[in-house]
Amino acid sequence: MPILSGIYSALYYKGMLSKVQLDELSSKPPSDPFYTLAKMGLLIEKIIKQIEDTTHTIYIPPENISVNKEALKFVPERTCRLHLFIPETIDNKTISIVMSDPTNIDAVDAVRFVTGRKVKSRWSNPAKVISMIDELYNPKVSISTIIKRVLSSELSENIDYTTSEITDEIPESIEKPIVQIVSTIFADAITKGASDIHIEPLENTSKVRYRIDGDLHEILTLPKTVHPAIVSRIKILCKLDISITRTPQDGKLRVRMKEKVLDNRVSTLPTAYGEKIVIRILDPTIIHLPLRDLGFSDRIEQKFKWALSQSEGMVIVTGPTGSGKSTTIYAALNWLKSTKINIVTIEDPIEYQIKGLNQVQVNPKAGLDFATTLKSILRQDPDIVFVGEMRDVETVKTAISAAQTGHLVLSTLHTNDAASVIVRLMDMGVPLYLISSALTAVLAQRLIKKLCPYCKKEVYAHSLNK
Numbered sequence: 001m002p003i004l005s006g007i008y009s010a011l012y013y014k015g016m017l018s019k020v021q022l023d024e025l026s027s028k029p030p031s032d033p034f035y036t037l038a039k040m041g042l043l044i045e046k047i048i049k050q051i052e053d054t055t056h057t058i059y060i061p062p063e064n065i066s067v068n069k070e071a072l073k074f075v076p077e078r079t080c081r082l083h084l085f086i087p088e089t090i091d092n093k094t095i096s097i098v099m100s101d102p103t104n105i106d107a108v109d110a111v112r113f114v115t116g117r118k119v120k121s122r123w124s125n126p127a128k129v130i131s132m133i134d135e136l137y138n139p140k141v142s143i144s145t146i147i148k149r150v151l152s153s154e155l156s157e158n159i160d161y162t163t164s165e166i167t168d169e170i171p172e173s174i175e176k177p178i179v180q181i182v183s184t185i186f187a188d189a190i191t192k193g194a195s196d197i198h199i200e201p202l203e204n205t206s207k208v209r210y211r212i213d214g215d216l217h218e219i220l221t222l223p224k225t226v227h228p229a230i231v232s233r234i235k236i237l238c239k240l241d242i243s244i245t246r247t248p249q250d251g252k253l254r255v256r257m258k259e260k261v262l263d264n265r266v267s268t269l270p271t272a273y274g275e276k277i278v279i280r281i282l283d284p285t286i287i288h289l290p291l292r293d294l295g296f297s298d299r300i301e302q303k304f305k306w307a308l309s310q311s312e313g314m315v316i317v318t319g320p321t322g323s324g325k326s327t328t329i330y331a332a333l334n335w336l337k338s339t340k341i342n343i344v345t346i347e348d349p350i351e352y353q354i355k356g357l358n359q360v361q362v363n364p365k366a367g368l369d370f371a372t373t374l375k376s377i378l379r380q381d382p383d384i385v386f387v388g389e390m391r392d393v394e395t396v397k398t399a400i401s402a403a404q405t406g407h408l409v410l411s412t413l414h415t416n417d418a419a420s421v422i423v424r425l426m427d428m429g430v431p432l433y434l435i436s437s438a439l440t441a442v443l444a445q446r447l448i449k450k451l452c453p454y455c456k457k458e459v460y461a462h463s464l465n466k
Contacts, residue, residue: 007033007047007101010054016042033126057102057121062128063217065098067136074115077137083107085121086132094118100126135221178229181222182237186264188219190257195281199234201227201274213449214322224273231268231275238266246270252349265349282351289331294324295448304443308332311383313440314403318413318421324447325412326351329386332410333357336384344377345386346370362388370395378402387411393429400430403438418444 012022021040025033034044048059071087074095080086084100085107095117099107102123111119185208189197194210206227208220222230232242238251251266265280291301307315315332317325330352333343337356348362348370360377362368370387371394377385378398390396390411403409415421421442425435 007051007103010051010103011042011047014050014054016047016050051102051123055102055123057099057123060098060122060124062125063212063215065124065128065132067132069136071095072136075111076114077133079110079114080133080137083110084126084130084133085111086129086136087111088122090115090117092117094120096120096122098129099123100129131220178226178233181226182230182233185220186255187257189279189281190255190260190262197277197279197281199227199230199277199279201271201276203273206230214447215449227274231277234266234277234279235268240266240268245275263352265351284352288334289327291331291335294328294331300443304332304441305335307441308336308408310408310440312403312406312408314399314409314411314438315441315443316411316413316421316439317443317445318415318418319445320414320416322447323445325445328443328445329410329412330354333384333386341383342381343384343386344380344382345388346373346377347386347388371398374398374402378407382407384408384410389413390428396425396428396430400434400438403440404434415444418442 008017008022008025011017012019017025017040025036034047037047038044051057052059065086065088067086068089071090074090075087075097083104083106085097085104088096088098090096095111095115097107097111097119099121100123101107102121108119108121111117185197185199189210192210192212194212196211198207198209198211198216200207200209201224204224206222206224207218208222209216209218211217235242235249235251237253240249240251248270249268253264253266255262255264262284263282265282267278267280269276269278291305296304307313317328319325333345333354337343337354339356342358343356344358344360346360346362350359350361353359358380360368360373362370362373370389370391374385374387374395375398385399385402385407387395387399387409388411390399390413399409399411413421413424415424421444422432422435422439425439426432
């Protein structure tokens with residue numbers, strides 16, 4: 001039975017698909033229907049809304065699927081593969097399932113017959129549902145099957161490594177399927193809006209996880225045998241030494257996907273079962289975010305802009321790792337940028353390149369650390385200085401001195417709240433009178449998760465107490 005065959009028919013009768021498109025989809029079912037429908041010009045959000053209204057079945061994003069392994073014991077693998085669904089949770093009276101095609105009533109009947117329970121059904125991305133059947137029932141899928149499934153995706157065709165000069169020089173140890181797997185992982189992560197890619201070696205498998213909206217989501221399970229080749233491929237793209245496996249390495253590469261160009265920071269780490277790879281995806285569009293789009297309240301935004309408008313003083317953005325401090329700083333620098341002022345930054349590393357700014361990459365091996373670089377910058381007649389992070393006493397004292405002598409200094413610290421910044425500076429040996437004279441403002445921030453655009457519902461406040 002072609003996956004989503006019922007959905008294709010529903011979209012056809014609603015006028016969203018032509019007869020030619022319907023026949024094409026029915027005769028050659030795609031491996032990733034959502035991707036194929038998007039290429040045809042259909043908005044996935046509209047498709048989901050239309051199918052929800054037609055079938056009265058709620059859509060659940062793949063990353064929100066949470067399977068209780070107890071439910072797997074009640075539904076045979078053969079039944080799941082025949083009707084393309086996965087059991088999610090179960091109790092004494094009901095069982096919930098996630099289907100690839102919400103119009104497939106045979107799946108509901110089969111589950112009701114097999115388990116003897118009332119069935120609650122939702123539906124999700126068909127490609128993910130099918131891949132989860134393998135991951136849940138047969139985690140030791142052969143390498144050839146997994147590679148075939150990954151390569152069937154058309155995503156890898158959209159990826160180009162713009163800064164690598166050796167992408168076509170593939171060592172014999174890295175076969176072309178591995179090259180396509182790496183490209184597919186990059187393209188899929190970018191499409192899903194991931195901020196990080198984690199490729200982790202385990203005892204018998206290799207896991208691929210994406211960080212999306214702050215949480216890690218398991219995307220793919222690969223055989224352990226392909227992990228070294230994937231690591232080598234990524235190292236080659238970053239111009240790292242593939243012979244070094246017991247020492248951490250850092251690198252970067254630039255990826256072009258259609259019209260989008262993204263820089264990526266790559267880090268390797270030796271673990272008990274091999275090298276772990278973490279890739280930070282840096283979306284350059286965030287540096288153009290206006291301050292008003294960062295989620296500030298009107299009062300905080302007004303005070304923050306006032307602090308940024310001062311001709312001297314120090315403005316510090318603080319918060320835990322991953323709280324969006326860099327995004328806020330870059331938005332602030334973009335707001336301050338002008339042909340009339342000289343802005344210099346000291347960063348480690350330079351995450352985003354902004355036109356109109358003089359950005360300096362620290363290099364401790366060459367004697368170019370934060371403190372030394374800051375002293376040199378102050379002889380360059382800057383109006384505004386951004387110090388990536390104040391890590392030592394010398395840097396802090398130099399920055400405070402600059403803030404007291406006609407420069408606006410921006411920086412970041414890792415503390416839990418705004419008040420803790422003063423305590424941290426005092427612990428670093430800065431006298432309180434210097435802090436009070438130099439510090440203009442401290443902004444403490446956190447990230448708040450966004451509601452799922454597909455499954456969020458309006459709830460009246462009085463109903464929360466029931």
